[in-house]
Amino acid sequence: MPKQSFVTLASLAFVVVGAPIHAQTPPADSAEIRTEATGRRSVRPDLATVTLQFHAVDSTPRRAGERLGVRADSIRRALVTLGIPRDSLLTGSRWYWWAGRVEVIPQSQCVPSANPRVGCTQVVDTTYRIRESIEVRIRDLSKIGAVIDAALAHGITDISPIRFSATDVRVARAEALREATLRAREQAEVIATAGGGRIGRVISLSTQADYRDRYSGLDGIVVTSASEAASATEVTAPSVSVAVTVYGRWRFDPRP
Numbered sequence: 001m002p003k004q005s006f007v008t009l010a011s012l013a014f015v016v017v018g019a020p021i022h023a024q025t026p027p028a029d030s031a032e033i034r035t036e037a038t039g040r041r042s043v044r045p046d047l048a049t050v051t052l053q054f055h056a057v058d059s060t061p062r063r064a065g066e067r068l069g070v071r072a073d074s075i076r077r078a079l080v081t082l083g084i085p086r087d088s089l090l091t092g093s094r095w096y097w098w099a100g101r102v103e104v105i106p107q108s109q110c111v112p113s114a115n116p117r118v119g120c121t122q123v124v125d126t127t128y129r130i131r132e133s134i135e136v137r138i139r140d141l142s143k144i145g146a147v148i149d150a151a152l153a154h155g156i157t158d159i160s161p162i163r164f165s166a167t168d169v170r171v172a173r174a175e176a177l178r179e180a181t182l183r184a185r186e187q188a189e190v191i192a193t194a195g196g197g198r199i200g201r202v203i204s205l206s207t208q209a210d211y212r213d214r215y216s217g218l219d220g221i222v223v224t225s226a227s228e229a230a231s232a233t234e235v236t237a238p239s240v241s242v243a244v245t246v247y248g249r250w251r252f253d254p255r256p
Contacts, residue, residue: 031252032203035187039179039246041172042239045164048144052151053133053158061102064128071154072132078150079136088137103129144235164237172242180246181205188250200251209247 052075056068076089105127110120138144144162151159166172184205192199 033188033191033199033250033252035184035191035248035250036209037180037183037187037246037248039176039181039183039244041176041179041242043166043169043172043242045141045166045237045240046139047165047167048138048141048235048237049135049163049165050138050144050147051133051135051160052156053131053160054154054156055129055131057105057127057129059125059127061128061130064102064130068130068132072134075134075151075154075156078154079147082143082146082150083140084136084138084143084147088139090135090137091133101131103131105129141235141237144237148235162235164240166240166242169240169242173244176242176244177207177246180244181248184246184248185250188248192250192252195252197252197254200253203249203251205246205248207244207246 054068054071054075056064056071058064058067076086079089080086107125107127109123109125112120136147138147148159185199188199
């Protein structure tokens with residue numbers, strides 16, 4: 001009985017494992033058409049993000065940190081007064097950046113000496129610069145200029161370019177996906193007709209490329225702002241581009 005059970009299980013394993021390998025082997029004379037098409041849609045942004053970077057300098061790390069805290073609290077209060085929710089004012093610093101958050105600045109000063117022959121003595125006076133950044137998320141786009149003005153009023157000149165985005169792009173993405181699919185099929189039909197045949201059954205349709213090592217590895221759906229506005233009092237929000245790339249494969253059937 002043990003020997004007979006072993007033979008049965010081995011035969012079953014051969015059928016289960018071997019069948020898919022045989023099914024995935026294409027016919028030797030098969031031909032296929034591959035196309036790639038991209039659909040795009042533009043949507044209005046509903047979120048703007050800007051990062052404010054600033055620092056404080058003092059003779060000790062503690063005093064520099066205290067000055068930095070006062071400065072950060074001041075700009076936060078000003079932005080809250082403009083109507084920016086406090087939970088939309090995020091600390092822009094990241095832990096991996098902590099090593100560069102505190103900077104030691106050794107400075108050499110010439111201190112007059114009591115000995116007139118010496119003139120002065122060089123003394124090293126160390127100061128500390130501590131950096132911070134606040135990421136401001138603005139959902140009322142009409143307040144972008146006011147946010148920038150408030151930052152400038154507080155002496156903050158290191159202001160990042162404004163990044164625009166849309167939080168809900170489902171409809172635009174579906175439309176772009178439909179357009180990309182139709183364009184990929186149209187290309188396949190043209191290729192097949194020019195080659196003296198016609199397209200057959202669909203082998204695959206995907207937003208992922210067949211050969212991952214030849215592409216960037218993205219899923220083919222990209223959401224980006226069309227442009228970046230400069231830091232200014234009056235800011236016009238650009239449209240946000242939603243792009244979807246479809247990769248298609250069809251059988252090529254020669255005409256009889």
